[in-house]
Amino acid sequence: MAEISLPEPRIGPEWARRRIGAFRDRAAFERFAAVYREAMDTLPEPDEQRTVETSYGTVRVYRFGTGDGVPLVLMPGRQSCTPLWRTNLPGLMRSGRPVYAVDGLGEPGCSVQSAPMTTGADQAAWIDEMLAGLGLPRVHVLGVSIGGWLAVQVALHRPERFASVIALDPAHTFAPLTWKMLVVSLGSVLPGMPEGLRNRLLGWISGGIGNASEHIEGRLVASGMRDFKVCFPAPALPGEDALRSLGVPVLALIAGKSIVHDAGKAAARARTLREGTVEIWAEASHALNGEYPDRLAERVRTFLDGVPGDRQG
Template sequence: MTSAFRTTDGARAVRNRYEQLLQQWPSPTRRHLVPTSAGETFVIESGPVDAPAVVLLHGTASNSAMWLGDVAGWTQRFRVFAVDIIGDAGLSAFNRPPLDTDAHARWLDDVLAGLSLQRASLVGISLGGWLSLDYATRRPERVQKLVVINPGGVGQPRNVLIWALPLLMLGRWGRRKMMERIAGAPSGSPSPDQAEAATFFELIFRHFRPRTAMLPRFEDAALDRLSMPVLAIIGGKDVFIDAPGTRTRLEAHVHDLTVSFLPDAHHFVPDQAPKIEAFLAAQPAASV
C-alpha cells in the first residue's frame, strides 16, 4: 500500500476538493511542507507571528479542512498551525508508523523543529486527540496547554471496524448511515457549511483506506505525566470511544483538568471554538 486512498483518481478527487476548501481559510495563510523522518508534512500557518503557538491535529479520514469553522476566532489571538497527519487524507506523506511506539512523538518533534517551535499548545480530536495525548505524556515540558475532543486511548477500547467496514461496503447509503452514527441524525435542513462538510467527508470515505490498527490505551502512569492544563470535551453519544470511562480516567489522573461532558453530543461536537479559545487564552491563577 502506497497511498491513503484506494485509487489514484480517488486521491486526486479528494486533493482537488481539499485545495478548493483551503481557499476558504478565514485568514491569510503560510503553507509549509516540513521535512521529517516520517516524510514531508503539510502545515497551514495563520495568525500573528508573535502570538502564542497552537498546533491543531485533526481526526482520521480527515485533514485540516475540518478546522475551517473554528479558526477564524483563534487566529486573532494565536499563531495557529494546522497539521495534516501523516498517513491520512491530507497532503502529508503516506506513512503509518506503529502506534505502540514513540514514532509519532518523534514525528511531531520533527514537525515542531521544522516550524521553529520550542513549546506550543495542542488541540486534537479523535485520532488527533490520541496523538496529542501521546505527545503530551512523552514531552510534557513542550506542551503549554492541551485540548482533546473525544480522544481515543483513554476509556475502554471499542472495535468500530465491526460496524464501520460493512457500512462502507454498502455504497452511498452505507456511507451516509455511518456519518449519522458519527455525527448524529440530521435535524432539519443543514446549513450550507454543514452540507458542504458532509459532502466532502462522504467523498473521503468513498476513496479512503481506513486505518485498522487499534489505538493503544494509555497507562495510568502516562496520564499522570500530564502536568499542563487540560481541557477535555467529551460527547456522551460518541460511538468511537468509551465516553464515561474516558471522563473517569482523566479525572482520576490529570491534576489540572477541565471537563466539558456533553451527554447528547456525538463524535463531531460543533460550536466548541469559543470554549477552546477561552481555555487557551486564560491566564494561570495567581498563587496565594
C-alpha cells in the same frame, strides 16, 4: 484563496504492504483532490503554507493569523484533514495567537507518509519533528477524535514542546471504543460501500445528521474513507499510570452523545489527570467542534489564557 499545492501522492496497494497510507488508485486521488480544493476554498486564506520534512514523511501545515500568544496547533481526526476546522478557524484566530492546522501524516490530505508508524512513540516523533521544523519551541495542541489521542501521545512521549493539550472527545484515550464505533470504522472503509450507506454511518457518528454529504466536511471525510487506505495498527489505550504522569495542563471536552466511547467512563478516567479540566457537553455528538464552534472558541480562549506563560513577549 491562495493556490494550494498538492504533492505527488502515494498511490496503489503496494504501499499497504509496506504499512504506509496511500490512495487506492489515481482516480481515487483525483476525486479526493477535487473535494480537498473545494473545501480549502471555504476556509480563511492561510497566511502561510509549509511542507515540513520528518523521519516519517513530509507534513503539510497551514498557518492562520498572527499574535504574541503561544501558537495553537490543530490535529484532525481519522480520515480528515485541515478543512475539518472550517467553522472553528474564525473564532480560534481571534485568540491573539497564530493557529497552525496540520494534515495528519498517514491520513488523506497533503502530507505524504514515507515510513511505517506502529506505536504512539512513532506518532509523537513525527509531530515533535514537525514542530521543530516549524521553529516552534512551545505550543498548545488541540485535537479532535484520534487527533486528541495523538496530542496525548506527544504529551506522554515528547512533552518538552507542549504548553497544554485540548482533547475533543478523544478516541481510545480515556475509554475503549464502543461496538457502535467499531461498526462505523470497519463498515465505512469497506471497498464498494454504497455512498448512501457510508453517509448514514457518518451521520450516526455525527449526532444523527440526515445526510453527511450536505456538508463539505462530510464529503471530505467520505472521500478519505472511500479513496484512501490508512495503514496504522489500532491505537493503544493509555494506561492509568501513563495518564497520571502527564505533566501539562489538559482540557478534556467529552461529548455526552458520543458513540465513540461511554462518556461517563471517559470523563471519570480523565479526571485522574494531575492537571486536568474535564467537562461533559451533554448535548454534543462526536462532531462537537462543528456543532458548537462559538462555544468551543470561547472555552479554548479562557483555558489558554489561564495557562502560565501563554504570552511569548
